[in-house]
Amino acid sequence: MDVDYRGTDFVWLKLSVEETVKDLHYLIRRNNEDRFTGQFSGRDTLITDTSLTPGTEYYYTVYGIKNSEPVDSGDTVPVTTLPLSSHDFxxxxxxxxxxxxxxxxxxxxxxxxxxxxxxxxxxxxxxxxxxxxxxxxxxxxxxxxxxxxxxxxxxxxxxxxxxxxxxxxxxxxxxxxxxxxxxxxxxxxxxxxxxxxxxxxxxxxxxxxxxxxxxxxxxxxxxxxxxxxxxxxxxxxxxxxxxxxxxxxxxxxxxxxxxxxxxxxxxxxxxxxxxxxxxxxxxxxxxxxxxxxxxxxxxxxxxxxxxxxxxxxxxxxxxxxxxxxxxxxxxxxxxxxxxxxxxxxxxxxxxxxxxxxxxxxxxxxxxxxxxxxxxxxxxxxxxxxxxxxxxxxxxxx
Structure with a gap:
């Protein structure tokens, strides 16, 4: 899993798997809380996480799902959202x-x-x-x-x-x-x-x-x-x-x-x-x-x-x-x-x-x-x- 892009209140995540992998489901946890579940769609799957806080560090971990249970976790990926800029011109x-x-x-x-x-x-x-x-x-x-x-x-x-x-x-x-x-x-x-x-x-x-x-x-x-x-x-x-x-x-x-x-x-x-x-x-x-x-x-x-x-x-x-x-x-x-x-x-x-x-x-x-x-x-x-x-x-x- 990679962080594809970050804003002040959102993050784009990219999940990548081998082309030979089929019917594989995933679970994404943010700060150890379940956030997204689904099935991989092709080699790369794009996920958007929203409603985040500006200038804040988050940690994402992706798991494969087997028999309805999370297995084979990937590395935990940190990301810090962008801070707000000033309107004062x-x-x-x-x-x-x-x-x-x-x-x-x-x-x-x-x-x-x-x-x-x-x-x-x-x-x-x-x-x-x-x-x-x-x-x-x-x-x-x-x-x-x-x-x-x-x-x-x-x-x-x-x-x-x-x-x-x-x-x-x-x-x-x-x-x-x-x-x-x-x-x-x-x-x-x-x-x-x-x-x-x-x-x-x-x-x-x-x-x-x-x-x-x-x-x-x-x-x-x-x-x-x-x-x-x-x-x-x-x-x-x-x-x-x-x-x-x-x-x-x-x-x-x-x-x-x-x-x-x-x-x-x-x-x-x-x-x-x-x-x-x-x-x-x-x-x-x-x-x-x-x-x-x-x-x-x-x-x-x-x-x-x-x-x-x-x-x-x-x-x-x-x-x-x-x-x-x-x-x-x-x-x-x-x-x-x-x-x-x-x-x-x-x-x-x-x-x-x-x-x-x-x-x-x-x-x-x-x-x-x-x-x-x-x-x-x-x-x-x-x-x-x-x-x-x-x-x-x-x-x-």
Missing amino acids: HWEIDTLGEYGSMLRDVFAFSENDVWVVGEIITNVHTGDKSNAAHWDGTKWELHKIDLNPPMYYILGFSQDDLWMVSGIPHHWDGMNWSKYHLWDMGVLSPNDGILTKVWGTSSTNLYFVGDKGTIVHYDGSQYRRMESGTDADLKDIDGVYDPETGQTRIWVAGSGVLLYSEGETWEVVWDFDHPFFKDNYNNPNTVWVPDRKGFIVSVWGGSNSGTYLLNQQNPHQHTSLFNHDLFSFDMHGNSINDFFIVGDWNKVYHYNGSTVRNYPELSLDGYSFGIYHFNNHVFVAGATGSSFRAVVFRGVR
């Missing part, structure tokens, strides 16, 4: 640009080295605008990149290795910006959609996603369109590289679909015809991969709107973290007991592993599109509906 609100400005995403190297991207109108009469801004810990400096197309997303590997997406990729190498018009290059056809998000392990291994199910891979020298298996608009992408196994796992959330890839081909694991829940109105709007074991999906629509932790090895094993009524645009954080989710009405929710806190002082009747949370700092990018200007929320715990 203090906020500053910065507005950028004039009427009609909007920020779409944010990326931070540190609390004094932050980029936001979008469309920042600096003169509404002349139409002058910028599409990025940099925070140095004291002030915002506006930047114009490639004749100011609206930027949707930013990903950074270093200060001299930045990627932005405006429908096509843009790359900063420390000296110059390069853009890649994939239609002119013959990578995309007129029927393909624009690119809006990117994830990768380095600038030689990037995955771009966008409208109409469009996915493009970049290996550092050439771009290649990938078959996604869907024509749905793809809204978000995140992934993880496991150095122990050399495996890459990538998840994409879109309009009614959830896709999975290990780098070469894509699999539709959730769509309207094959929903995870009892109704099929659920849209997995955003996805975030906090570690090598689980990933988090925010779902909107139907009776199951909320945020869920899913098992990367078996996504049908999932745990509901919290319910919400939020059409979300982004998620990010430190771990599953300390992350943010943002969306409509400038709502900013923080999950501490047990409860969710909304910050009403940030509700400006606009949109919060991007979030970057690290350690005790958080930056949110969006637009305020009250003055129709770009807005950044800077939070410190």
Whole structure:
């Protein structure tokens, strides 16, 4: 028996037996009390234990059952649940640009080295605008990149290795910006959609996603369109590289679909015809991969709107973290007991592993599109509906 995952109030256990073993039943004891009984289902059986106490150590032992009696106990496995994090963030609100400005995403190297991207109108009469801004810990400096197309997303590997997406990729190498018009290059056809998000392990291994199910891979020298298996608009992408196994796992959330890839081909694991829940109105709007074991999906629509932790090895094993009524645009954080989710009405929710806190002082009747949370700092990018200007929320715990 192994501990497959732990939260603040739950544990995923994995029971493994030889393939030749049949009709074997098990008993699991927690702290010497009977907790679960059942029959092994295949080589691996997954068990979820809930209603645990945060920051508490538990001991699990598995037994085989023979003639209704427990025999052949395995080793006792200890596990300590995660502690709760603090909701106590203090906020500053910065507005950028004039009427009609909007920020779409944010990326931070540190609390004094932050980029936001979008469309920042600096003169509404002349139409002058910028599409990025940099925070140095004291002030915002506006930047114009490639004749100011609206930027949707930013990903950074270093200060001299930045990627932005405006429908096509843009790359900063420390000296110059390069853009890649994939239609002119013959990578995309007129029927393909624009690119809006990117994830990768380095600038030689990037995955771009966008409208109409469009996915493009970049290996550092050439771009290649990938078959996604869907024509749905793809809204978000995140992934993880496991150095122990050399495996890459990538998840994409879109309009009614959830896709999975290990780098070469894509699999539709959730769509309207094959929903995870009892109704099929659920849209997995955003996805975030906090570690090598689980990933988090925010779902909107139907009776199951909320945020869920899913098992990367078996996504049908999932745990509901919290319910919400939020059409979300982004998620990010430190771990599953300390992350943010943002969306409509400038709502900013923080999950501490047990409860969710909304910050009403940030509700400006606009949109919060991007979030970057690290350690005790958080930056949110969006637009305020009250003055129709770009807005950044800077939070410190």
